[in-house]
Amino acid sequence: MTDLNKPKAKLEALLDIINSSARQAIAEYENTGHGVPSADATTFHPLDSATDTVALKKAIRLLEGAYHQLSAILAPPQHTVMNSVLNYNWACIDVALRARIADVLDKHPEGLSIDRLAEAVNLDKSKTARVLRALSLMGCFKEVERDVFSNTRLSLILKSTNNTGCFAGLHSRDVAKCAAALYESMSDEEFSRSNEIDKAPRVLAFRKEGMIGDYWEMINNDEFHRGMLGLNELMGGSAVLHHYPWDNISSVVDIGCGIGTFSTPLAKMFPHLRITDQDLPEVLLEAQNVWKKNAPEALLDGRVEFVPLNFLEDAPVVGKDVYYLRNIIHNWQDRDAMTILRNIRKAMGPNSRVLIHDCVLLRTVREPEFGTDGLSTAPEPMLPNFGAGTHRSYQMDMTMWLVHNSKERTLDEMKILGASVGLVLIQVYDLVETMLMEFGISQS
Ligand SMILES: C[S@@+](CC[C@H](N)C(=O)[O-])C[C@H]1O[C@@H](n2cnc3c(N)ncnc32)[C@H](O)[C@@H]1O
Structure with a gap:
């Protein structure tokens, strides 16, 4: 067996990972019947807009992690550090x-x-x-x-019609300003030790521009909702449509549904489902317009209902099979996240499930004694969390901090949140860049 403690053996092992993961990615493109993307391509490859890219993303997570690690070992350290700043x-x-x-x-x-x-x-x-x-x-x-x-x-x-581009614009224009206030927010007496949403770096940054207000009131517009579509395209969130057994359930509540980014395709793929969309009242009005345009058949059949909800104050509709939250829990600090889950817990029947769909931060050190809870760990000598292969999850954690003073969580942190309101983790669906965590009512 190769001794991975030897520096050269590490390099060889990383090269092997790069080689095998690149070949896996090539195979994923070829499996579509459209060949591999060309370096000169001026159009998208069909896989670029596929709703299930879990296998490709698995290969790319290894590829990106291994080649960044290899390059950081071989390049002069000045290069690697300054490449991050001179960017x-x-x-x-x-x-x-x-x-x-x-x-x-x-x-x-x-x-x-x-x-x-x-x-x-x-x-x-x-x-x-x-x-x-x-x-x-x-x-x-x-x-x-x-x-x-x-x-x-x-x-x-x-292009202005691209949703991921729209999400990029929210970052390059707005979140970049918040990032510039990060150190100030960490050293300012009023902000440094607070987890409150009104003490996010965003508040310091925008105060300078004379803008003060509740984030959710400020952003309820077309650009934000398109950005959410972009976020889901980026992180491959639609894979949930393929990897959860939706055939076995009959009712779903999409909590904090936005304009129905998740629930409209769900209704199209699984016409047997009864769907409830819940969000703040003004957002639900926009959601109804989108449903009219994108899934009018579901409205005509009465398969979807719209019920306004402030999830920090009230429980959602009662007794449904699944309560689904995508990109919700990561927006809130622990106290508020617990309030949201506690309110859902009140509405659940004995067999209801809560599905939390967010990024999950993987362990940064190898701890075999704790098991993996079904999450992947990178092969050695990679960092166990795939290093730069999970770049976007760690940067999303920063986005959550900068904008909401909140965070992406580890699975252990998610379990603690659940346990605090009587929920237990039943299963994790590893969708690579996001995880679907299925919780049920704890029997103990
Ligand atoms: C990050 S977006 C996620 C939207 C959607 N789940 C998705 O994945 O595209 C968060 C959503 O939470 C909603 N929201 C914020 N505060 C809320 C509250 N107090 N009660 C209900 N919904 C709220 C926002 O209006 C927004 O639609």
Whole structure:
């Protein structure tokens, strides 16, 4: 057996992981019957919009984790540290999004000269070219010939119609400002030790702009709901439609449903289900409009009802089979998360289930004695939590902190939350970037 304590053996093992995971990813693309994506692709691959990408994401988690670890070992340390700081891609993406550069290039698949592009978006041409060249290092936009740029499969994400692009814009424009206030929020006397939502770094950052107010009142708009669609596309949340046994249940409550990002496709895939959408009253009005457009048949058949709810104050509708919460618990500090779960617990029948669907932070050290609760652990010599392979989960944890003073949790933290209101974890569905945690009423 290879001795992974030897530095060279570690490098070889990482290379093997890179090789096998890349081959697995290639196989996943080929299984679609559409071949692998090309480096010059200017359209999406069908797998880019598939609702179940769990197998591809598993391979990519290994690939991203192993190659970042390998490169951090072999590169001079100055490189790796400064690569994180000398990274203005977010600002360049912000420019591309706001100027709608990808929309303009979309009309010119063969490429557009920087003169005409800059004129179309009303920006300086040499500055615009510098932004595009910086992004083209990662394959986002391409200089097809000198001073002529075109879209790529990656820059299509930045079109104004793309939901992930919308989510990117919320970060590059708003969350970036909150991040700039992180140290101040950690050292400020009033903010540093508080877990309250009104002491989030966002509050400090936006106070400077004269904006004070309840986050949920500030954001109830089309951009936020599209951003939520983008978040779910990014994290592969729709895999839940394929991996939970929906055939075996008959009623589902989507708590904090937003505009029904989860429940409309659920109604389409499983027409036998009775669905209740619950959210704040003004959000439910928007949700009904979206249902009318996207799933009118479910409305006509009376398979869906809309019941306003403030989940911090009241219990949801009673006695349903499943109470589903996606991207909800991570928005709230422990006290409020417990209140939400306690209110749901009041509504549950003896066999009801609560499904919490969020990112879960994996263990950072190997602790075989504690078991894994069904969660994956990376093979050695990778970090047990896949290192950079779980980059987005750890950055989402930061987003939750910056915006809500809340957090992504470990499975142990989720179990403690559940236990505090009489719920016990029954099963975990590992959807790679998100986890579905099924809780039932504790018998003890
Ligand atoms: C992050 S979004 C998640 C939306 C949806 N579950 C999804 O995954 O796309 C959080 C949702 O919680 C809702 N919400 C916030 N505070 C609430 C409250 N006190 N009672 C009920 N819903 C609330 C918001 O309106 C928003 O739709």
